[in-house]
Structures are given as structure tokens and as C-alpha cells.
Amino acid sequence: MAVEAESAETESRLHRLASRGWAPKALTFVSLLGLLAIWWIAAIIADSRVLPAPPAVLDALHRDAVTGELWFNLAMTLMRVFFAFVTAMVIGSAIGIALGMSASANRFFDPWLILFLNIPALVVIVLAYIWFGLNEVAAIGAIAVNKIPNVVVTMREGARALDPQLAEMAKVYRFGRAKTLRHVILPQLQPYFAAASRSGLALIWKIALVVELLGRSNGVGFQIHLYFQLFDVAAILAYTLAFVVVMLLIEFLLVQPLEARSTRWRPKRA
Amino acid sequence: MAVEAESAETESRLHRLASRGWAPKALTFVSLLGLLAIWWIAAIIADSRVLPAPPAVLDALHRDAVTGELWFNLAMTLMRVFFAFVTAMVIGSAIGIALGMSASANRFFDPWLILFLNIPALVVIVLAYIWFGLNEVAAIGAIAVNKIPNVVVTMREGARALDPQLAEMAKVYRFGRAKTLRHVILPQLQPYFAAASRSGLALIWKIALVVELLGRSNGVGFQIHLYFQLFDVAAILAYTLAFVVVMLLIEFLLVQPLEARSTRWRPKRA
Amino acid sequence: MSNPSKPVRPAGAPSALEVLVRDKRFRGADGVLVHAIDEIAFDVPAGSFTTLIGPSGCGKTTTLRIILGLDDDFAGHIRLPEKEGRTAVVFQEPRLLPWRTAEDNVRLALPDAMESENLDDLFAIVGLSEMRNRYPSELSLGLARRVALARAFAIKPSLLLLDEPFVSLDEMTATRLRQLLVTVWSARRTTALMVTHNLREAVQLSDRIVFLTERPARIRGVEVIDRDRSARDADWRERTVRDLDRRYSGVL
Amino acid sequence: MSNPSKPVRPAGAPSALEVLVRDKRFRGADGVLVHAIDEIAFDVPAGSFTTLIGPSGCGKTTTLRIILGLDDDFAGHIRLPEKEGRTAVVFQEPRLLPWRTAEDNVRLALPDAMESENLDDLFAIVGLSEMRNRYPSELSLGLARRVALARAFAIKPSLLLLDEPFVSLDEMTATRLRQLLVTVWSARRTTALMVTHNLREAVQLSDRIVFLTERPARIRGVEVIDRDRSARDADWRERTVRDLDRRYSGVL
Amino acid sequence: LFAIAGPAGAQESVRIGVLKYGTVNWELDAMTREGLDTAHGVDVEIVPFASEDASTVALQAGAVDMIVSDWLWVSRQRAEGADFTFLPYSTSVGSLMVPAQSEVETLGDLKGKTIGVAGGPLDKNWLLIQALASRDFEIDLSAENEIAYGAPPLLAEKARSGELDAVLNYWHYAARLEAEGFRTLVSGTDAAMQMGTDGPVASIGWVFRDQFAEEHPEAVSGFIAADQATKALLATSDEAWEALRPLMKAESEDAFETLKARYREGIPGRSAEAEAADTAKLYELLARIGGERLVGPSPVLVEGTYFTGEGNGG
Ligand SMILES: Nc1ncnc2c1ncn2[C@@H]1O[C@H](COP(=O)(O)OP(=O)(O)OP(=O)(O)O)[C@@H](O)[C@H]1O
Numbered sequence A, B: 001m002a003v004e005a006e007s008a009e010t011e012s013r014l015h016r017l018a019s020r021g022w023a024p025k026a027l028t029f030v031s032l033l034g035l036l037a038i039w040w041i042a043a044i045i046a047d048s049r050v051l052p053a054p055p056a057v058l059d060a061l062h063r064d065a066v067t068g069e070l071w072f073n074l075a076m077t078l079m080r081v082f083f084a085f086v087t088a089m090v091i092g093s094a095i096g097i098a099l100g101m102s103a104s105a106n107r108f109f110d111p112w113l114i115l116f117l118n119i120p121a122l123v124v125i126v127l128a129y130i131w132f133g134l135n136e137v138a139a140i141g142a143i144a145v146n147k148i149p150n151v152v153v154t155m156r157e158g159a160r161a162l163d164p165q166l167a168e169m170a171k172v173y174r175f176g177r178a179k180t181l182r183h184v185i186l187p188q189l190q191p192y193f194a195a196a197s198r199s200g201l202a203l204i205w206k207i208a209l210v211v212e213l214l215g216r217s218n219g220v221g222f223q224i225h226l227y228f229q230l231f232d233v234a235a236i237l238a239y240t241l242a243f244v245v246v247m248l249l250i251e252f253l254l255v256q257p258l259e260a261r262s263t264r265w266r267p268k269r270a
Numbered sequence C, D: 001m002s003n004p005s006k007p008v009r010p011a012g013a014p015s016a017l018e019v020l021v022r023d024k025r026f027r028g029a030d031g032v033l034v035h036a037i038d039e040i041a042f043d044v045p046a047g048s049f050t051t052l053i054g055p056s057g058c059g060k061t062t063t064l065r066i067i068l069g070l071d072d073d074f075a076g077h078i079r080l081p082e083k084e085g086r087t088a089v090v091f092q093e094p095r096l097l098p099w100r101t102a103e104d105n106v107r108l109a110l111p112d113a114m115e116s117e118n119l120d121d122l123f124a125i126v127g128l129s130e131m132r133n134r135y136p137s138e139l140s141l142g143l144a145r146r147v148a149l150a151r152a153f154a155i156k157p158s159l160l161l162l163d164e165p166f167v168s169l170d171e172m173t174a175t176r177l178r179q180l181l182v183t184v185w186s187a188r189r190t191t192a193l194m195v196t197h198n199l200r201e202a203v204q205l206s207d208r209i210v211f212l213t214e215r216p217a218r219i220r221g222v223e224v225i226d227r228d229r230s231a232r233d234a235d236w237r238e239r240t241v242r243d244l245d246r247r248y249s250g251v252l
Numbered sequence E: 001l002f003a004i005a006g007p008a009g010a011q012e013s014v015r016i017g018v019l020k021y022g023t024v025n026w027e028l029d030a031m032t033r034e035g036l037d038t039a040h041g042v043d044v045e046i047v048p049f050a051s052e053d054a055s056t057v058a059l060q061a062g063a064v065d066m067i068v069s070d071w072l073w074v075s076r077q078r079a080e081g082a083d084f085t086f087l088p089y090s091t092s093v094g095s096l097m098v099p100a101q102s103e104v105e106t107l108g109d110l111k112g113k114t115i116g117v118a119g120g121p122l123d124k125n126w127l128l129i130q131a132l133a134s135r136d137f138e139i140d141l142s143a144e145n146e147i148a149y150g151a152p153p154l155l156a157e158k159a160r161s162g163e164l165d166a167v168l169n170y171w172h173y174a175a176r177l178e179a180e181g182f183r184t185l186v187s188g189t190d191a192a193m194q195m196g197t198d199g200p201v202a203s204i205g206w207v208f209r210d211q212f213a214e215e216h217p218e219a220v221s222g223f224i225a226a227d228q229a230t231k232a233l234l235a236t237s238d239e240a241w242e243a244l245r246p247l248m249k250a251e252s253e254d255a256f257e258t259l260k261a262r263y264r265e266g267i268p269g270r271s272a273e274a275e276a277a278d279t280a281k282l283y284e285l286l287a288r289i290g291g292e293r294l295v296g297p298s299p300v301l302v303e304g305t306y307f308t309g310e311g312n313g314g
């Protein structure tokens, strides 16, 4: 029995070491390979222009990469996504937290929120362009306005679920506004913030595509719609992939390490 | 001093009665009036075809309401939104909870999730129409596929923040799978579910607009694009408003009462 | 990460609860190893009542979690008394579902066969009759702890683990609930293991007391009390407590 | 919903903490009214130590919350001892920020002027030297309670409220911490109000003890203890406890 | 080549919003490549967009001076107070296409079929073809068939895959389909002429504000001249087309040739008066079949829709 237990111990320690080292990276790699395989097989089965196989997409990617078009358009879109994202997250979080913490403010602004949530992107974008001109500010503003209500909704739920016990503690010990926000409220909102920003980045990029379609002369959305008119699916997928790769890099190099740091305190699960 | 306190008591009881009775409704009403006023004033100041005043929009609404077109198209869109919403919430929640509870499954599927999050709606919709034909199933499926990754992301954060203490309690008392899900896990996910479904309904409706634009012959999205070609902003706003009204009704008659019931246990705040 | 040395449950009659934890370490969030348990080995004979006493932070709750199968990352071996028996536990915190009323929290723990059990007597004796429909956030801590006790007693367990069950209660209530515990425990052949810091309570309730050292926990000594419970009057209790206090300094 | 009868703070020297709660009811989630406090009125003279003893669920925590200004929906009147003084509280639960280490939890409560205070001695005396960098989820309940105590002591409060501060601690630790409490309390003119179920503890520490009835709470009696703390030996304590137990049945 | 019309030297500039791979851009590309714009005293700046909607937004937002759109839209906007005006650009319009081996020979055979329609239910050509079908064959196309409205590229693809029995698509999609073996059942121009116009009506044209024309008369006249010169060049020179290949993205030589031929067919050749008269006739016809939803509040073509050069009605 003793021997049995001893070996168990050694084994499980090893296991844990592995899962801290190269194993997660390998898993991610296998996962990406799996995706590629599924795509390739599906393309072979479908055998149509509409679902090109990876080499065709790589070709298209390469074609636009050497002319520099890909980089330029990608950069333009990323620039718009970045500014719109920061604007939307800051404004949306502030409003969301305020509404979540005050029942009467929420009762007043809830109908407004629902209105802004449901205004079609098209309407906002067209109005922004017509009022503020076809410029970057209008474009970025329109994207942000589309996204803000979503951030508000998520952060509001978070603010509603805040622990009143910790708030009382902060009040008694006179934490003051800044300390309470930073050390008591924001850490509790972290999962909501994570949800809002992950799905937010994706949503913003999708709106950026429409914004570029309706009034910009560059960007991935511009290119994708051009290729849609030519029904060049390989090129569309090439641009999509380029953006997805950027998102994957952001996720693995930026978001996940940050998140691991900020949730270090949580009891680990198997 | 005693008198002072006595009167205070009476007053605050009254106050509370009021805030339970007609006050919230009045507040909502004032809020809606405020919105209307802002819109009207903005329209007068802008004085442009691009931002019609409320009467013009009402006219447009009335015009399509008497022909029955409004109702038909609204019904079609609501039908699509409903089915896509249910599909996306069920599938997305299931996947999200699974990923949130298993670190290794999450490590494997995270890249897939990021891919699906970032595939432009256009690509999914076009592929769906091409593969499954120009029909309702393809349309609803395409909407759902667009929304599912967002639900997954939100619910995953919720599942990660689950209280391990309650899970242990459920395990020791042998709640079993069904009981644990229903009484332990889902109530903790309620705020995440609320966030995912509120912003989800809005997102689904926006995607429905694109789906209808690209390949359906009815629905609000179809109408809005028709009017967009004619640049009839009043009609576009009329359809938007019609949908917003439906959403407001759902919010106030369905979601809020349900939510109030399901969060009754939370300590109330001022 | 599962420990292959799973509890081996006997096929037939209940046997003793056997606890052997030869080593338990936690890895802190900052990577530092915390050595919680050095070596603990003791038995709780079937149907007996054992109490665990040790300094705060020495590893008592950890031991209970290991017995419950909530932590299987340890070196050692656990043998549970019964194969099919029900286990009840009173955690150190109430651990109630905040979205369920006091009564529902108790009812949810009932096995299917007992679903429609009449709980009136139980709620009356723990002093919660008026509070059955209250949510946990509307209860004082002492009331919440009583709900947790009611939950453990309601399921008529064959193995009962209690982690400081009677703190935050006034003496009158605590005394009443200790009596209830003895009733529940003796009604069936329940094997019970309780953690407490209250030596008087331990002396009154237990068949044996296991004293633990500071962290990392080792056994400091095991005392068997074979006096009949009815014969444990106030005088005898005070004497025994004093005696134990002399031999195990610092426990009183 | 704010109660207009705001605490009136004196301008100059600290005065007594005056508590008058003439009525306190909660509305439960199901609309039922819970009558928590019927009438409670007592003073805690400036710089004195008062203990509140009452059955579980009678309204002790509610009284503390009212004094702290966390609940202003009551009929009555509170007068705080000092205008600018710091208030520290040990809640019935540890109430630590889970995402901050033990040390950070204490440091965050420090007023700006004390920011870089050396806390080594404090952590040593509460027995947390090794645990300063642990997160709350890595602490046993007893350790977490000690962090909460350290937090209250660290800010050198002029008003100190304690809600069952020494439960879940072994007797040795509890004794050490009671001594620390007396030290902190006597170092400045701290006005202290403690809730406990432990009559021995109350007799040892207090200048006066307020006994409460069952819910809805009323004053059952107030006992003033004017014996010097150094003269309160074990014998005297046992005698006093027994005496009080006779007069207020059920408190021991 | 035409003589240089504009005064050399003082260059006026015109910003024109176009679809990047659209047919208008072919023409403008040829114009600027050959220097025909500067030769006529204007400097054309091409602002590429990814959709037609984008160019109408851009015109209203003042980001471009000129776009290509149709007169129906112009008339409707004028009726609502805008000061847009229209100058014919091309008579090329959509065509209803069926696969080569389809048994559909006339509109009358289109019963119980699936028809794809780009441009939606208010598309001019679709209304005309419906009117024609109902007059000549007494069938109601939209009632007796399954109509799929949708995005032009998607409908083209669906026609190729056979999911649609017939498709009404914009001319360059139709031309590409033609190169792949589809045949024209009826074109929008045919339908209009059968319904009573005298010749092919240029339904799309250059659209700009009256205000722009008043402030920059030389720019407009110079541009008109440059446009005519470019059309003349493209009508005759095959070389000029070679340079356009990258913009046309033709899948095959056949497609390239078909696109070229159809473009040339679409160059308006009639006098402004004949054009305007036919347009008015067509407008009334459309007002009758499309109703107010299509044409807006005005029962007749709004005064000033056609650019005449001398202070438009607005
Ligand atoms: N938010 C609330 N809603 C309804 N009832 C409440 C609420 N808070 C407290 N109560 C009730 O008020 C009474 C007094 O509660 P309180 O927490 O003050 O008790 P206590 O004296 O501190 O008890 P304990 O010793 O168990 O901590 C209890 O019966 C409790 O159930």
C-alpha cells in the first residue's frame, strides 16, 4: 500500500510539471493542425471554387502580400479596430458600471440602451458618414457607437453581481473612490471585462468590415467586398485568415499571459 | 430627537412604497419621452432628409403598416431571430460551460473559437447559402453560427468564475449531474447568461439584417436595404423602430419580470 | 492528477474509517510549496465518534477534504466505512446555495427516496421554523450554520464529517444542537469525525480525541474516552478537560 | 432612503458611543416583515470596552451594521465618539479581497499617512509571518480570520467593532490575540464594542456586558465590571461566569 | 480623337466615387491613363469604394463630387429636396439570363420556376420585365414563380450551380454568364423598348449636385468632353482595353471579349432630347407599375433631373 501511494505521488508530480511546460503549446499546435486538416478534407470533398483548399488561399495571400496590399489594408483595419476598441471599452465600461450600481439610473437609461443596442449598424454608419464626413474619425466613431451598448450590457450584469460584503468592508475602512474601484470593483468585473473584450474585439472587426464597405477606400473590409463581387472566395479567406492570425497572436502573446496574471489568485482546478 | 426619528421612519416607508408601485413605470415613461424629445430636437436642428423628425417616420411606419407589409416582414425577421437565438444560446452555452470547466478542452479548442469568432458574417452567410441553398435553414443556421462563438466566450468566463465551494458541496451530497447543473451551476451563470442573451438578441438581429440582404426575399433587413437603395431614411428608421419596440416589449414584459424572479435572492441595493 | 490509490470500500458490513495521509503539500500561487501534513494516521471505528483537535491552520480541514475525496493529490490512503453509505458534511462555512431558501437548501441534499420527508421537527429543533422560506443572505451567520447542520442531519448519513459545527452559536442553541447530534449519531450506526477547538465539546461528545501538532501536522496523541455519555456530568467533564489540558498544553 | 437623524458628532474630545435603535425591521424577499430589533439603547463610554451577548439571530450584527452606517433604514439614533477618528471592524466573516495577498489586504486598509508602516511585528504576533504572500483561498479559515484581525489592529482605530473575532481559533492562538487586543485597545483611547457568545472571553475583556433577548432584540440587562484587568485571575473569572450564568440563564 | 475642348492651364478637379472593380472605373482608368482628363482641363481623382451604396453615401457626405447612379434615384431625391442632377453614361442594363440548354424560350415559359433577381423587387428592369410578361403572356412572374432576391455575386453563383432557373443580374454579371454559355432571355433594354420607348435609354449616368455644376462649370463641361473622348477611344481601340485587363478581372478570354462587346453596345448614341423624351415616357410607365414606392411622390420625372448645362431647375 505504501509503495503504491509513493509511486502515485511521483507520477502526479511529473504530470503537473508536464502540464506547466511544453504540453499546452503542443496542444495548441495539434489543435491548429486539426483545424487545417478538417478544412483541407472538407475542401477536397466539396471540390468547388466556393471552398478552396489551403494552398489556393495561401496563393491568394501570397499574391497580395508581395504587392504590399495585404499589409497596408490589414494595418488600416487594425488601426481602426484598435482605436474603436479602446474607445468602446472605456466608455462602455464606465456606463455599464454606473448603470449596474444604480438601480434608478438603470431604470431611466434602460430603454435608451435597448434602442442603441438594436439600431442597425448600417444606420449608425451612414448617419456618421453623412454628418461627420467620410473620414477616419467618423469611421472609428461609428464602430465604437455600435459596440458600446454591448459592453454596457455585459459590464452592467457584472456590476449587479458585485459582492456587497466587500463594498461594505471598503466603505468602513475608507478606501475612497479610486482604491475601491481599483482593488474592490474592477477585480470582480474581470471575467465580465474578459468576456466583453474577447467577443468585443471580434464584433468590432466585423463592424469595421461594414464601415469599410460603406465608405472607406482601404482596409480588409474593403478588400473582402471587392473580392466578393468577383466571387473570389480564396482571396476572401486569405484576408480573413490574415486577421485571424493577428487575433491568435494577440490572444496567445498578450491576453492569455495577462489573464493568467490577473486570475492567479483563483483556486486552480484540474 | 425621538420625534425626529419617528417622522423619518414614516417618510422612508412611504418612499419605499412609491418605488415599488407606479414610480418605476413613470420613470420608464419619462425616459422614453426624453429620447423622443432629443430625437425631435436633433432632427429640427439637423433639418435634413438624413435625420427625419418623428412624424415623418411615423408616416412611413403607417404607410407600410396599413399594407400589412410591415407586419409580415417583422414577423419573418422575428421568426428567424427567434430560432437562431434559441439555437445559438443552447449550443453556445453548452460549449462555453464545457470549455470553462475543463482547462485542457479549452486549451485545445481556444484557437478554433478565435477562428470562428473572427470569420466575417459575410463569409459564413455566403458559404451557408452556397452549400445549403437559398432557404430558411441556411439563413437561420448562418445567423446562429455567427452568434455561437460570442455566447461561448461569455459563458466560458462565467464557468471559469464558478464557486468551487458550492461544487464541492454538491459533490459530497451527491447532487448528480442534473441537479448540480440546475441548482448549482446555472444560477451562478445567470448574469453571464443575461449578458449573452441581451447583447446576443441585438447581435442576432443585426446579423439577420445581413442574411436577409444577401439572400432572403422578405424580412426587415430586406426592407431596410430596399429603402437604403432609395435612400429613404424615414422608412429605414420606421422599420428599426418597429423592431426596437418589439425588443422593448420583450424586455419589459418578459425579461425583466423573469430576471427579477431569478435574482430575488440577491441582497437589494438602494 | 487523480490518485490511483483510491479508497477501497469493503463489500459487506461497515468497517472503520481508516485515514493515512503520509504527505500533503500545496503549491501556492507564487510557486512556493506549503507543507500541510507530514504524517497523519488514525482510525475511526465504525459507528464511533472521533474528534480532531489541532492548532489553527495545521491541516484539519485538509484532512477532511482528503477523506471526502475532494483532494486526491496526496500520498497516502483512505478507506471509507461503507460502500453505499451516504456521507454528510458540515463545512467550516455554511456553503448554502444563495438562490435557494433555507428549506430548499436542506431538501436539495435529500436523496430521491426521502424527497417528500417531513422536515418540521428538524427545523423546529434547530430553531429555524420561522426561517424556512428565508434566503441565506437574509440569515444571520448563526442561522445559516444551523441550516448547514440541518442539511447534514436530514439525510441520515452513515458517515458524518463536521468542521467546527457549533461556532457562532449561543451556548443554549449549541447545547441543544449537540444533543441533536448525539441523537442523530446514535439513531443509526453513524461513523462521525468532528473538528473542533472546543475541548469541552470534544470531551462531552467523543469516543476518542486525536490531537494534532502545528503545521505540518503530525499526531500528537490519541485519547480514548470510554465513559458512558450519560455519565459525563459537568464535574467529570471539568476534571477531564483539566487533565487533558495538562497533558496537551494549550488546548484549553 | 437615508435616515435624516444622522449621527451628530461632537466637535472636540471623544464622547461615548451612544446607541439607540427603537425599531428595526427587514422586508424579506417574499415580502414578509422580519422584526429584528424592538428597542436597544446603551452607551459605550469613550475609551471603554463593551461586549454584546445575545442568542444567535437576535440582532447583534444588525446593531453593529447600524453603528457603522451600513444600514440607515431604522428608527433611532446613533452618536459616534469622534468626528475624525478611524473605525476598524472585524466582520463575522473574514471579508478579505480574494485577489490580494494577506499582507496587501492589511496594507490596503491603512490610511495614506501610514502607508509604509512596518507590519513585521503585527504579522508575527498574529502568527502569519509565513503567510504574508498567500492569497485568501490558500488560507485556512482560522488564518483568514487572523488576517482580518490584523487589518483591524493595523490601522490603530479610535472606534473598534468586533463581531465574534476569536471563533475558529485554537485556544492558544485565541489567548495570544486577546492579549493583543487589550494592548491595541489600551495603547490609544480606543472605544471598543465586541459581539461574542463566549462569556469567559467577555468577562475577561470587558468593562461592561450588555445582554440581549431573543429576536426582536431588547436589553436583558447591563453588567458593569469594574475590577482591574490584571486582577481578573482564573478563579475570579470562573466565579463571575457562574454568577452571570445564574442570573442570565443560558449564556454559558 | 476629339479636339481639345477645355481651356488648358486652369485645371479644375473632380473627385469621382466608383466601385473599384466596377465598369465605371474601367472608363475612368482609361481616361486618366491616356491623359484625356487633363487634356480637357479637368483633373479626375478616382475615389474607389467597395460598394455602390458607399458611393451614394460619399456623394451626400460631400466626400466626392460625382458618382454613377440612375435617374430614377436622382428624380426621387430631387422630389425630396436634394439638388442632384444626371448626365447619361451608359445604356447597359441587366438582363434576364437562362442556361443555354434551358427549355425556356420566352417569358411565357417562366412559370413555376425559380428566378433570381439582383436589385430587389423595385429594380427597374424587373418591373419592366414583369409588365411585359403580364401584357404579352398574361402571367404574373412574381406571383407564379419563386423569386429569390439577393446579392448579385451570390445569384450569379447560384445560376451557375443550377439552383436558379433564370437570373436577372447586372450587365457585367450577365456578360460573364453569357461567356459561360448562358443566353439572354430578355434584357432590360428590350423590355423597355417593347413597352414603348423608342430606343435604348441610358438609365445610369453621372450624378452630381447642381451646386457643383454652378460653381465649377468648366469642370463639368471639361469632364463631359473627356468622357466622350474616352468612350470614343474604347469604342474603337482594342489596345486601350488590354490595359484594363487587371481591373476587369475577367475569368477567361471569352468573358473579356463579351464584357468589351457589351460595354461598347452600351455607349449612348442618341441626342439629349431623344434621351430625355424616352426617359420621361419610361418614368410614367414605371410610375404606373412601380407606384409611389418606386418613384416617390412625383408623378412625372422631376424637373432638372437631366443636366442641361444652364442653371438647373433646383
Ligand atoms: N437582509 C435581511 N433580510 C431579512 N432578514 C434579515 C436580514 N438581515 C438579517 N435578518 C434577520 O434579522 C435577524 C437578526 O440578524 P443578525 O445578523 O443581526 O443576527 P445576529 O444577532 O448577528 O446573529 P448571529 O449570532 O447568528 O450572527 C435574524 O433573524 C436575521 O434572519
Ligand SMILES: Nc1ncnc2c1ncn2[C@@H]1O[C@H](COP(=O)(O)OP(=O)(O)OP(=O)(O)O)[C@@H](O)[C@H]1O
Binding pocket: A267, C026, C027, C028, C034, C036, C054, C055, C056, C057, C058, C059, C060, C061, C062, C063, C092, C215, D137, D138, D139, D140, D141, D142, D143, D168
Ligand atoms: N489551496 C491551498 N494552497 C496553499 N496552501 C493551502 C491551501 N489550502 C490550505 N493551505 C494551507 O494548508 C494549511 C492547512 O490548512 P487547513 O485548512 O487544513 O487548516 P485547518 O487545520 O483547517 O485550520 P483552521 O482551524 O484555521 O480551519 C494552512 O496553512 C493553509 O494555509
Ligand SMILES: [Mg+2]
Binding pocket: C060, C061, C062, C092, C163, D140, D141, D142
Ligand atoms: Mg479549517
Ligand SMILES: [Mg+2]
Binding pocket: C140, C141, C142, D060, D061, D062, D092, D163
Ligand atoms: Mg451576527
